[in-house]
Amino acid sequence: MTTETSHPSVAAVRSTEEQYVEVIGLLEEQNSPVGTAPIAENMQLAMPSVSEMLKRLADKGLVTHAPYEGASLSEKGRMLFANVIRRHRLWEVFLTQHLGMSWHNVYEHACRLEHGTLEPVTARLGSFLGNPEYCPHGSPIPGADGTWPPSQGQPLLEMPIGSEYQIVRILQENDADCLTFLFERDVMIGTVVRLMDIASYDGTVSLDVSGKPVAMGTRVASRLRVTPIVEMRGNASGEST
Amino acid sequence: MTTETSHPSVAAVRSTEEQYVEVIGLLEEQNSPVGTAPIAENMQLAMPSVSEMLKRLADKGLVTHAPYEGASLSEKGRMLFANVIRRHRLWEVFLTQHLGMSWHNVYEHACRLEHGTLEPVTARLGSFLGNPEYCPHGSPIPGADGTWPPSQGQPLLEMPIGSEYQIVRILQENDADCLTFLFERDVMIGTVVRLMDIASYDGTVSLDVSGKPVAMGTRVASRLRVTPIVEMRGNASGEST
DNA sequence: TCAAGAAATTAGGCATTCCTAAATCTCATG
């Protein structure tokens, strides 16, 4: 079905297209359709390069794209997107859980490995890892059939002040600087934080991380997804009823 | 040091060059220097493509290449070769030992993964696997410092007829058809075979594989490397003085 | 309403990597 060009070199063409589809899909989770500018910024490319590629991707039926109106993944594009993200996040799980790498810098490595990973390897890697449903950043990993596990957590910034929450997901996992910022402050998946304050002036967020005060701007804080911690009253164990 | 072009796409340029260096290095193990034709055949490319690339690789100092005289890896090229092969064979070990893939078809998958594997992942993958010295085909895996473990085995065809030998290495691991041929006849690393006959007419080789007769041509048989099995006389265990 | 200013596209190029067809070189052999 796929028009196999006579390129025997390791999937050179396809990995570029895959990368565009991956970036477009991720950006579309924030707002759709995606403009040329965010894609260019994300991939560190000049805008005309993106503009041109969007045309080509549209020709191939991977995206919908009317000039000046941004791009959206087509059905076919969303299929490819799920598959790429699946490979990507499975590698992230492998790199962190088995190779002992830190969650804040696995994105780049997974992003390279994913493009050289064919279906037989993906399938077996999934089994090897126990078919995990979430990556080290708490994002869902599509199954082999392309279905997505439910998204975890609610925006921290929409939660009542004063309570405790557990971090279950950190968005924009490809922003290594941001992840490092959080990593250095012990804010990671599983961390329990108390939301102390959201400054009315500029929205600066103050957290309490196991006794230590941590402050961050709105841009970073808005990427945190949390689950409320049920406050226990005199009942130490997690028993209910 | 490396002239980083502004290509952010996943190491597109480098992986092509890497692939050439890998192929040239492997072919050089058979006879050096390597002609344009074998490279073209191995990579399924037209000869002018190879001829042109050899010129470019020579410019970059990765190969030595005088027109009409074939190519050899330079010191720099041999360094890169060892590194690529290290990544390649570590992935082969991972794919077979941990993902349960067959040794006769891991070459292609490893060949794709290797180009997207940066040093931090290589190092940790090595540790994870216990820093193996040989791949599933019995070929040596260079260490992180570029040194090669000793080559295993002697050519089966140079061994006396009538004795038993253990297969310890199968050369030309990238020839999937050949490996499948052997796989289907239970000739693999660790297999013990008895060399029954080498026909004087056309060199056809007859083996006994645990009671089953197996015949193969010279081209295939010449790729087998073996270790003599010490014939035990009444002493079942492997004790020595 | 209309003139920045921002966003996007078009124009024109360049590097890489591949191809087919046409020389050219090498080497063994008559």
Add this chain to the structure above:
DNA sequence: CATGAGATTTAGGAATGCCTAATTTCTTGA
């Protein structure tokens, strides 16, 4: 030593994917 077969390179092109500069389109606030 001539010559043909085979190996190799040159010539000439094409596709991909990226860039800068210029132009066009959209948005928005005076």
